[in-house]
Amino acid sequence: MAISPNSSLPAKPASPSERTARGPSMPSLIIPFTPVVSAETYQLGTTQNPAGRVISVDKLSLLLDGKRWMPVMGEFHYTRFPAAGWREELLKMKAGGIDAVATYVFWIHHEEVEGARNWSGDHELRRFVTTAGEIGLRVVVRLGPWCHGEVRHGGLPDWVVATFGPRARTNDGAYLAAVRGHFTAIFRQLDGLLWKEGGPVIAFQIENEYSGPAEHLLTLKTLAREVGLDAPLYTRTGWPDLATPIPFGELLPLYGAYPEGFWDRDLAPMPGFYPAGFRFSPLRTDAAIATDLLGERTAADAADTTRYPFLTCELGGGMMSSYHRRIRIDPRDIESVVLTKLGSGGNLPGYYMYHGGINPEGHTSLQESQATHYWNDLPEKNYDFQAPLGAAGQLRPHYHRLRRLHLFIRDFGSLLAGLPAHFPAERPASRDDTSTLRWSVRSEGRSGFVFINNYERLCPLPAKPGVRFVLHLPGETRIEFPTLPVTIPADSTCIWPFGLDLAAGVRLDHATAQLLCQIDEGKNRTVFFAATPGVPAEFAFNDAAPVILQASRGVALAVADSNGAELRIILVSPADSLALWKANWRGQDRVFLTRAGLIVDGSSLRLNAEAASDLTVAVYPPLDPAAMLDGVFQPLTANPSSAQLEPSPLELVPLRTAGPAREIPLGWTTPPVAVAPLDADFAAAAAWRLIFPPGLDLAATPLLRLHYTGDVARIRVGEHLVLDDFFNGDALELDLTRHATALNAGTTLTVEVLPLQADAPILLPDATRPSATEAKLHSAFLVNRFICTI
Incomplete structure (x- = not known):
């Protein structure tokens, strides 16, 4: 390995006496080799599509064509947004790093009056799913029939509630006959769009937050398959506990966590178990979800939990306000919970909601309310959810924070998905413990990532000085980094890699910077990192002395690999990392730098912004090698559609x-x-x-x-x-x-x-x-x- 002259000088390692005198914190963890994943039997639907692509699952992750797969899923309710805007909004979701769009099918939105079904206009599920597939998104359909989603009666029409009363959500024959009619109508919308038919629908969720006998869920799954709703994956919410055990492998449990909820009875901020969502833990079940419906409880996982991969469907992309609890989300709340779940072994970040909306018109009000004997009063129309994409399609700050994580997942998720999570012995003792460093490692025993979360909603976490990690790997291998102890800034999060093979014969021993994405140009490769605020960006390769790199838009380090190709490291500033996008445009993968919203739609590139100063974009690799560059980026000319840009x-x-x-x-x-x-x-x-x-x-x-x-x-x-x-x-x-x-x-x-x-x-x-x-x-x-x- 050769380092080019544009790298910085090596950092001077501290001597043992210097380290002792300084008294650094030495977070330590023993990481074993990951054993071979034992085979499990899951009761899946048809897993192969006409092109021969196969979706399957094992106890660690989802698999696509036999390779580990970590898709990112975001919820968007088609009936809460005008059909004319679906395509543009789905393109925004894709640009934000979403791979699969999830949606409830609210029965009351389609058959508010018995027998008068509406699947047209803003209610046309077929058009929504078709549009998602056309732009390259997969689709997860949450069938219900009871969905919740803060909809009147959880989505059950009034006539269903009036007819069946307590027999609803049971194996009552008449109720199931009505459900069969609803599922059949859904199938008519999805016929030809299923995975096995070359379509985008890859999964169905059965019911939601169901606590009755497992036999009812199995009956609904059977009913769905009988009417033709066949997909590789069938899921359920992993909460609450079922009244009777469900046979292993029938439904994949998907979990969730929210920074704070509108549903609690308590009028204090962050009551109960919400702080647990900001701490790394092997526990998947979250006790803070649905305390209105399920009451206060202690989180506990089922005995067979670890035989399933850790997948989520309800990581809070924001939060609604109920009348009695007016939640105001900080964008860091969302990023922190997602990073913590990734660091705890999560292999499917699934957001509820990723895109907000507005409740449709109905014969009655269609929102959850105490007047209908539900637990909370929600706005009659507003379902913005403070989501990354708002009800009017606004890009919120956490859209960009999450996109930064999604860049990493898209390029390195197949690696991360195979790495189990490991937790230090010393973890926060209680919700009041703000001094213990919150961290975890995902590693198979050779390489991996250190996850650090020094942020909690409404609870300032102080800086953690003198931090230097010690990782004990198999074979008496010991990794210690960084060379000199560093201070983890207050209210910060980061992911630091170690032991990664970035190119032929080029191993990144460690870096105190966050991995973002990579671009291949012929034989050469460019890897982008984001600087961690307040922390020197230390990089070490192939047991050589580490170097400290400075953030810029140019090449910070160039390394020759064993095949004579070049590996380039670009370390961008924290601000630029939130303006970094990646998409395939004009025949190859490219990285874009813009503070505007960016959509790649075929050969066209669209920017949208409220401020004229944000309507700029630069691209790498450059379209014209002879163009004037900003670092490695070629600025492109962007002409706004109007000169009047000020509010x-x-x-x-x-x-x-x-x-x-x-x-x-x-x-x-x-x-x-x-x-x-x-x-x-x-x-x-x-x-x-x-x-x-x-x-x-x-x-x-x-x-x-x-x-x-x-x-x-x-x-x-x-x-x-x-x-x-x-x-x-x-x-x-x-x-x-x-x-x-x-x-x-x-x-x-x-x-x-x-x-x-x-x-x-x-x-x-x-x-x-x-x-x-x-x-x-x-x-x-x-x-x-x-x-x-x-």
């Missing part, structure tokens, strides 16, 4: 002032929680009419952004309720494209805000709770989201 304030015309704040009643649950207002209560809401400039520019996909303080806000176009919101301090945003025709025709848009009293019995972030009763609309902006094509 425009709208005129607010007061219509009425707020009346007195209502007395908030408590609901039926034990303990009871606050009940959301009724329509009649909005007679006391303050109201404004918004004045728009003449002729809304549909090409600019305008977004209405409201900043308000109050209890509940509602937006109406004419008399029609189009969006509502339970105040948590965030702006309320509405996609005006869906209403521009009406607004351009002179239909008014009004905003109502109910007053919120300071002592309301609800959980609110401290920084947003008013000191007195308030109902204010502070500002309204028209935000143009412009697209340019390259």
Whole structure:
């Protein structure tokens, strides 16, 4: 191995006496060789498609064509978003690193009235799945029939609830006959789109959060297969415990974890077991999910859990606010939980939700509510979920944080999927222990990754000084790194590799930087890393002295491999790592650098942004080798579709002032929680009419952004309720494209805000709770989201 002259000087190793005097922390772990994976028998559907590709599973991971496979799954509910926008939003999901889109099929959305089925327009499952397949996404269909998803009766139509009562969700013959009709209708939508037919549908989830006898789940699986719903994988939620044991291998259990939930009865922040989601653990079951439905409980895995791979379907991509618990997500909450589950052995990051939406129109309200004897009041229309992609298609900061993780998973997930998780003996003793370093290792005994999570929601974790890892590998091999102890910054996360073969004869002994992705150009390879904030980026190869690299957009280190090809290391800054994208464009894989949203659609490249300064993009490898470069990147010319890029304030015309704040009643649950207002209560809401400039520019996909303080806000176009919101301090945003025709025709848009009293019995972030009763609309902006094509 030869190191080119553009590398930095080697770091000076500390002598034993220096290390002793400095007294560094030496996190230590013994890692055995991974034994051969024993064969298990799983009751799968048809695993091979017409092209000969095979999806299967063993106890460690999913397998694609016999090779380890770690897809990334994101939930997007087609009935909660206009069909005209599905393709663009699915392309955004793909650009964010999603491989498979999951969706519930809400029975009530398709057959609200018995016998009057609706599978057209925004309800056309076939079109949604077809579109996903056309752009290269696989599809996981969550069949239900009970789904939850914060939908009225969990997705069961009122007529099903009225007809069957407690016989619903059982093996009652009449209920199963109704389910058969629903499943048959789903099959008609998916006929020709199944994996075995060359389609994208690879899995079906049976029921959801079911706690009854396992026999009912097996009956539903059999029923689904009888009507033709055949896929390689059949799954269930790995929570709660079933009343009777399920035979091994019938349904793959998928797990979840959320930073915090809207469903708890407790009005304190982070109650119960939520902090456990930020700590590495071999335990897969999360005790904080669905405490409204399942009550407080201690997490425990089933006896056969480790015979299944660790797969997830509900890692919180965000969180809704219920009326009584107004959750406000920090983007780091989402990244931290996902990284922690990866470091705990997770081999399928599955997000609920990855894309938000708006509840469709119905004969009744279609949201979960205490009025329907469910546990929580949810907004009537809003299902934004603070997801990485919002209800209006907005790209949130955690979209970029997760994309950074997904870059790593896409290029190195097949390696990671075969590496078991190992945990140090010294782990946090309790939720109050903020001083113990939180870390884990995934390794087969030769190579692997150190996962570090020094972040927890609403609990600042201090910096951890003097950290140097000691890994005891088989054969008396011992890895110690970095050379000098480092400080793990407060509220930070990172993944550091060791023992990786990056090219022929080039072994990366260790790096204190996060692996992102790689690009092959002929015989040469370029590997991208992200610097860890505040930590020197130390790289060591083939037992040579380590070097400290500096972040830039150029080649930080070039190494000749044993075949005479070149391995180039590019270390980007933390900020640039959040602007890094990878996609196949113009015939080869390329890396892009842009702070705009980026979509590759065939041969075209589209950028979208709210700020003119973000409408820039650079690409590697360059299209023109003779072009002026920014490091290794070739800047491309991007012309915005309009010169007007700044948000425009709208005129607010007061219509009425707020009346007195209502007395908030408590609901039926034990303990009871606050009940959301009724329509009649909005007679006391303050109201404004918004004045728009003449002729809304549909090409600019305008977004209405409201900043308000109050209890509940509602937006109406004419008399029609189009969006509502339970105040948590965030702006309320509405996609005006869906209403521009009406607004351009002179239909008014009004905003109502109910007053919120300071002592309301609800959980609110401290920084947003008013000191007195308030109902204010502070500002309204028209935000143009412009697209340019390259």
